Amino acid sequence: MSYCVNCGVELNPGAIACPLCSTPVVNPNCHPDAAEPGFFPSRKEEVAPVSRREAALLLSSMLLSVAICCGLLNLVFYSHIWWSFFIGGAMAMLWVWFVPPLLIKGMFIWVRLTLDVLAVGAYVCLIAVALDGMDWFLALALPINVAAVVIIPVLYWIIRTRRCSLLVSAVLVLMAIGLFSMLTEYICDRYLIGEWTPGWALVVLASCVGLSIPLIIVRRVPSLREEARRRFHM
Ligand SMILES: [Zn+2]
Numbered sequence: 001m002s003y004c005v006n007c008g009v010e011l012n013p014g015a016i017a018c019p020l021c022s023t024p025v026v027n028p029n030c031h032p033d034a035a036e037p038g039f040f041p042s043r044k045e046e047v048a049p050v051s052r053r054e055a056a057l058l059l060s061s062m063l064l065s066v067a068i069c070c071g072l073l074n075l076v077f078y079s080h081i082w083w084s085f086f087i088g089g090a091m092a093m094l095w096v097w098f099v100p101p102l103l104i105k106g107m108f109i110w111v112r113l114t115l116d117v118l119a120v121g122a123y124v125c126l127i128a129v130a131l132d133g134m135d136w137f138l139a140l141a142l143p144i145n146v147a148a149v150v151i152i153p154v155l156y157w158i159i160r161t162r163r164c165s166l167l168v169s170a171v172l173v174l175m176a177i178g179l180f181s182m183l184t185e186y187i188c189d190r191y192l193i194g195e196w197t198p199g200w201a202l203v204v205l206a207s208c209v210g211l212s213i214p215l216i217i218v219r220r221v222p223s224l225r226e227e228a229r230r231r232f233h234m
Contacts, residue, residue, distance in 0.1 A: 001013075002025070002027055004018035004020065004021065004023055005023060006018060006021050007020050007021045007023070009021075011025060052102045052103065053102075053103065055102050056099045056102040059098055059102070060095060060099055063091040063092075063094055066091055067084070067087060067088040067091040067092075070083075070084040070088070071084045071087075071088065082130070085126070085130055086127065086130070089122075089123045089126040089127070090123065092122075093119045093120065093122070093123045096115055096116070096118075096119035097115075097116050097119060100112070109156055109160075110152075110153040110156045110157055113152045113156060114149055114152070114153050117145060117148045117149045117152060118145075120145065120148075121141070121142065121145035121149070124137065124141045125137055125141070125142075128141065136191070139187075139190075140187060140188065140191045143183075143187045144184050147184070148180065151176050151180055151183075155173065155176045158172060159172060165219070167215050167218060167219045167225075167228070168219065170212075170215055171212045171215050171216060171219075174208040174209075174212045174215075175208060175212065177204065178201075178205035178208035179205075181200075181201040181204035181205060182198070182201045182202075182205055184201065185198065185201035186201075
């Protein structure tokens with residue numbers, strides 16, 4: 001075994017030059033072999049990227065096979081409970097989350113977010129139908145889902161059309177989280193105890209406001225803004 005006299009890298013038997021530093025190899029005991037394959041390929045080639053349609057097809061077949069396998073398993077075991085129904089619903093929800101963005105190029109994010117939230121709503125509706133719980137679905141899950149369907153795209157639309165900076169976007173997201181928590185608690189309280197008694201949502205809202213204040217200060221003070229931009233590469 002021989003090593004490069006310059007950089008010490010291990011050399012192939014018969015190598016005529018060091019693969020790392022190109023120092024010529026002079027070894028009287030070994031005949032240089034120009035046909036010896038080098039350490040690195042001489043031609044650069046790139047692996048073709050996976051097509052989006054193929055990825056969508058692969059993902060769809062994976063989700064479908066999980067649903068079918070669980071359905072068959074359900075037929076054989078525990079056939080008195082249709083548990084595979086819920087797995088199938090979850091797979092359908094995952095399909096809506098991941099496959100349309102692969103198939104439709106340049107899909108608007110707000111359309112995607114709305115679809116995602118609607119898919120969650122549809123899945124919860126499926127559970128409600130299966131468990132005979134349409135009353136809690138209509139009074140509880142549906143209003144929360146509608147709140148999410150309204151808040152998320154509106155938030156995205158504001159950030160996008162106003163070309164908000166990262167700091168302003170973070171403040172808007174925190175405000176949306178606070179608002180959504182308040183709405184969720186309101187809907188839950190109205191359903192469960194008949195009146196609104198703000199509790200955990202106030203803690204969430206206070207935390208969001210508390211986190212927003214330093215961000216607003218950083219946004220307002222030019223020297224802090226510059227420092228944040230430098231430190232976080234914004
Ligand atoms: Zn070398």
